[in-house]
Amino acid sequence: MNALTVPFGVSSRARSLPLLDGKGFTVARSQGARLFDTEGRSFVDYGMAMGATLIGHAHPAVVEACKTALENGPMPGFPNDIEELAGKALARIGGARVTRATFATTGTEAVHLACRIARATTGRRLIAKAVGGYDGWFDPVRFGLVESAEAERTNIRPVKEDTTLFRVNEIDDIDQLFDEMGADLAAILVEPMLGNTGCLVPERAFFEHLTRRAQENGTQIIADEVMVGLRRGVRLVSEELGLMPDLVTLGKAIGSGVPVAAVLGTPKAFEVVENGTVPCFGTYHGNPLVASAVLATMKLLEDESHYTRLFDWGAALRRAAVEAFAAEGITAITTGFDSVFSLWFTDRMPRSYDEAKTKVRPEATKRVSDTLRRHGVVSLPSPWGRYFISLAHGDSEMEQTVLAFRAAARDLAASGFKG
Numbered sequence: 001m002n003a004l005t006v007p008f009g010v011s012s013r014a015r016s017l018p019l020l021d022g023k024g025f026t027v028a029r030s031q032g033a034r035l036f037d038t039e040g041r042s043f044v045d046y047g048m049a050m051g052a053t054l055i056g057h058a059h060p061a062v063v064e065a066c067k068t069a070l071e072n073g074p075m076p077g078f079p080n081d082i083e084e085l086a087g088k089a090l091a092r093i094g095g096a097r098v099t100r101a102t103f104a105t106t107g108t109e110a111v112h113l114a115c116r117i118a119r120a121t122t123g124r125r126l127i128a129k130a131v132g133g134y135d136g137w138f139d140p141v142r143f144g145l146v147e148s149a150e151a152e153r154t155n156i157r158p159v160k161e162d163t164t165l166f167r168v169n170e171i172d173d174i175d176q177l178f179d180e181m182g183a184d185l186a187a188i189l190v191e192p193m194l195g196n197t198g199c200l201v202p203e204r205a206f207f208e209h210l211t212r213r214a215q216e217n218g219t220q221i222i223a224d225e226v227m228v229g230l231r232r233g234v235r236l237v238s239e240e241l242g243l244m245p246d247l248v249t250l251g252k253a254i255g256s257g258v259p260v261a262a263v264l265g266t267p268k269a270f271e272v273v274e275n276g277t278v279p280c281f282g283t284y285h286g287n288p289l290v291a292s293a294v295l296a297t298m299k300l301l302e303d304e305s306h307y308t309r310l311f312d313w314g315a316a317l318r319r320a321a322v323e324a325f326a327a328e329g330i331t332a333i334t335t336g337f338d339s340v341f342s343l344w345f346t347d348r349m350p351r352s353y354d355e356a357k358t359k360v361r362p363e364a365t366k367r368v369s370d371t372l373r374r375h376g377v378v379s380l381p382s383p384w385g386r387y388f389i390s391l392a393h394g395d396s397e398m399e400q401t402v403l404a405f406r407a408a409a410r411d412l413a414a415s416g417f418k419g
C-alpha cells in the first residue's frame with residue numbers, strides 16, 4: 001500500500017478525481033480556463049476551483065494585487081488600510097439594503113458566524129437548513145446532505161445540534177416548521193440555488209412564502225451565496241429570486257482563488273456585531289493579502305460587459321451540450337444559471353430533492369465525465385455535480401468542449417443508455 005503523508009494526496013476529498021485509464025490527475029499549473037497536469041497535458045476546466053475562480057485561474061489583476069500585498073507584508077496583525085476598502089467594494093453586492101460586511105477565511109466559517117449572529121439577535125438556538133443543501137463542513141450543518149439518511153422523507157423532522165431541516169419548494173413543510181418550531185427558530189439557512197443538489201433553483205412563490213413566514217416570526221434569513229455569489233452579477237442572487245435575507249454568506253468567487261469569505265448583513269442584523277455582543281475573531285480574517293484579492297476582483301467586475309459575455313458563452317455551451325445528446329437520441333437538460341449549471345438526463349427540472357433523487361444517473365454522469373476527460377475537458381464526476389464557467393472560457397475552449405460532448409454522447413449511446 002502506498003502510504004501517502006497526506007491521506008489520498010488531497011486534503012479535501014471533494015477535490016480528488018478517480019483514476020482514468022490507470023492514470024491519476026494532479027495539477028501542476030492553472031491558468032485562465034485551463035489546468036496543466038504533472039504530465040504536461042492541458043485540460044479545459046469546468047471545476048474552476050469549485051467555483052472560486054469565476055474570473056479565471058491566476059487572473060493577472062489579482063496576481064499583481066496579491067504580489068504587492070505580499071511584498072508590503074501580508075499579515076500586519078493590526079488594522080490595515082485595505083480591509084475597509086475591500087469591505088465597501090464587496091458590500092456593493094448587497095445593494096441598498098444589505099450594507100454591512102465582515103470577513104472570514106472559508107465559506108464554512110462564514111456560515112458559522114452568520115448562525116452565531118442570528119442566534120444572538122433572536123435569543124433563539126434553532127437553525128433550519130434545506131434538505132440537500134451544503135453549507136460547509138462543520139458538524140451542525142453537515143446534516144441533511146444529498147444521499148444522507150436524514151434527507152429521507154419521514155414523519156419526524158430530524159434535529160441535530162440545534163439544527164433541523166426543511167424541504168425546498170414545499171410550502172406545507174414551511175408552514176409546519178413555523179407552526180411547530182417557530183418559537184425556537186433563530187434562522188433559516190438556504191442557498192438561493194441548491195448547487196449541491198444539481199443546481200435546483202427554488203420557485204419564487206416558495207421563497208416569497210418563506211420570507212413572509214420568517215419575517216412574521218422574527219426569524220432571520222441567511223442566504224448562503226458562497227457558491228452563487230457574483231455568478232449572476234454584482235448583486236444578491238437571493239433577492240433576485242424572491243428571498244429577502246438579513247444575512248448573506250459569501251466565499252469562493254470573491255477572492256478569485258485566494259482563501260477568503262465574508263458575511264454581509266443589514267444594519268439591523270449587524271447591531272450585535274457592532275455592539276460587541278457577537279465576537280468576530282480569526283487571525284487571517286481580512287488581512288491585506290485576501291482583502292487585496294477581493295478588491296481586485298470587485299474592481300474587475302465593475303465592467304458589466306464581462307457578465308454579458310459570460311452569460312452568452314454559458315448559454316451557448318448549455319445548448320450545445322443538450323444538442324449533442326439529442327443528436328444521439330438521448331434526452332438531456334441543464335439546470336441552474338449560465339455561469340454554473342448541472343446536466344440531467346431527463347426532460348424537466350426536478351422540483352424537489354425527492355424528485356431529484358429519482359432522476360440522478362450516476363453511471364451515465366461518470367461515463368460522460370470520463371469521455372470528456374479523455375478529450376481534454378475536466379468536469380466534476382458526481383451526478384450532483386456542476387459545470388462552472390469563467391470569464392476566461394473562450395472560443396478554443398468552446399470548440400474543444402463541444403467536440404468532447406459529442407464524443408461523450410456517442411459513447412453513452414453506444415453503451416445502450418436511453419436517457
Ligand SMILES: Cc1ncc(COP(=O)(O)O)c(C=O)c1O
Pocket residue numbers: 050105106107108109111134135136137191195224225226227251252261
Ligand atoms: C453553498 C456553500 N456554502 C458553504 C460552503 C463551504 O465553503 P468552504 O468550502 O469555503 O468552507 C460551500 C462550499 O462548497 C458551499 O457551496
